[in-house]
Amino acid sequence: MYKELLGYKIFSDNKEELLKAIENKKRVNIISGNPEVLYNGIKNEFLKNSFTKEDALIIPDGVGTLLAAKINGIDITEKIAGIEVMNMLLEEARDKNLKVFLLGAKEDTLIKCEEKIKENYDGINIVGSNNGFFDLDNCDDLIEKINESKADILFVAMGAPRQEVFIEKYKDKLCCKIFMGVGGSFDVFAGNVNRAPQFMINIGMEWLYRVAKEPWRIKRLGSIPKFLVLSIKERGKR
Template sequence: MLKFKEVLGYHFVDSTMDELVGEVHSRIVQSQKTFIVTANPEIITFAQSNPSYDEVIKSSDYITPDGIGIVIASKILGRPLRERLAGFDLMLKLLELSDKEHYRVYLLGTKPNIIDLSASNIIKAFPNLEIVGFHHGYFQSDEKIIKEIQQKQPDLVFVGLGFPKQEKWISENLTHFTKGMFVGVGGCLNIWAGVTKRAPRFMVNLNLEWLYRLIKEPSRSKRMLAIPIFLKRVFHREFK
C-alpha cells in the first residue's frame, strides 16, 4: 500500500515510481475509477489562492510530487518525500504497463493538428496497447468526448489540457464513467507529438528540467513567478 506525507496541506504520494505504478495496475485490474494529479509548485500555489481548484486537487485519489520544488519543500518542512515522480515519467511507465497488459488508452488535449501525431507516435512506441480514441483540447462541448469514452471504456485516460483546466475537467466529468485511470499530464502530449522536446537526461537527473523548459519557452517566465511565492510560503510555514 502506498504511503503519503502532508506538505502544505496536501497529501502527496511518498513512494517510488515502481510502487505507484504497481498501485495503479491493481486499481485498473479492479476497474476502480482513479484521479491522479501530477502537482508542481505552480499547481499548488494556484490552488492555495483558488478555493474551488483547491477542492478539486484535494478530491483526487493521488497527488504526486511532479516538481523538484515539492520535494525540496518537503525536506525543509521536515517531511521528506522519497523522490520526485515526474509527470512525463509516470505517463511513460503507464504506457509501458499498457503495452505489456494490452490496456486501452484514450488521449485528450493539445492542438487539433498535434493530437493525432501524439497518438501515432505512442502507437509506434507501444504497438501492443490500443488507443481507442483521442480528441484535441479545443472543444466547446464535453458531450461528444464523454460519449466516446463511455462507449470505448478505456483503461487509462491521459488529459493534457494544462492546469487548472485538466484537473477541473476530470473532476467535473468523472461521475459519467464507470472505470478508468484519469491522469492530468500537462504538456506531455506535445512531447509525444515531437513538437516539444523534453530536457536532456542529465538535466532531468540534476532536477533542472524546469530551467530547460524556461530556456526553450521564455513565455513561461510569468508562470515561474509562482515558484518564489511557493518557497516563501514554505519558509513561512517552517519558521512561523
C-alpha cells in the first residue's frame, strides 16, 4: 500500500484503497505529493518531519512523482490528483454528514467555491470558512473559529509550502480528523480555473495545460528536474 521514495512513504494503491486508508487512521494529514511539495520537504526539515510522521498520507499527485518512482523501479498503481481526493472526501462528507471547513483563497473565490460545493454535493454540511490572508504566527482567533465549528475535515487552499506549514503548525490544536492541503482547488470549484481536458489528464499532461492557462506557474516547474535528479541519485544507491 505504501512504497518508499526519497525517504517518503508514498501511497501506491488505487483510489478505493485510499479511502480505506484514510478511514483507518485516527487523524490524517493528506499531502499532495507532487515534485514541488516533496522537494520542499527535502529542503526544509520542518516539512520533512511533517511529511514523515505517522499521521501523514502522501498521495502520488503528478506525473513527475510517478516518473521518479519508475526511475527507482517502484510500482505505483495510479496518479491520484489532489482535487480528485478532495471530491472523494466531499462525497464522503455528504453521505456521512461530516462537517467541512474551507480555509484559503481570496474572499470572493472562497464564497463562490462554497456555493459550488453546496450545489454539487446537495446536503453537505460546510460549517465554516476563512480566506487565506492572515499571519501564520498569529492564528489564535482562526484556531478558535475552526474548533467552534467542530469541523471533521479541513481543506486548506493556500499553495505550497504555506498550506503545509499551517497544517503542521496547528493541527494538534485543532479538532479536525482529516487535514488536506489542496492548492488551487478552490479556484477550480469557483470557476476561476478549469481542469485540463480529460485526455490531457489521462496522458499526464495536465501540468502543461495549467502552465498555458497560468504562465506564472512556469517558475514553479524548476523543482521537477531537481527532484528527478535526486531520484536518479537515489537509484544509484539501491
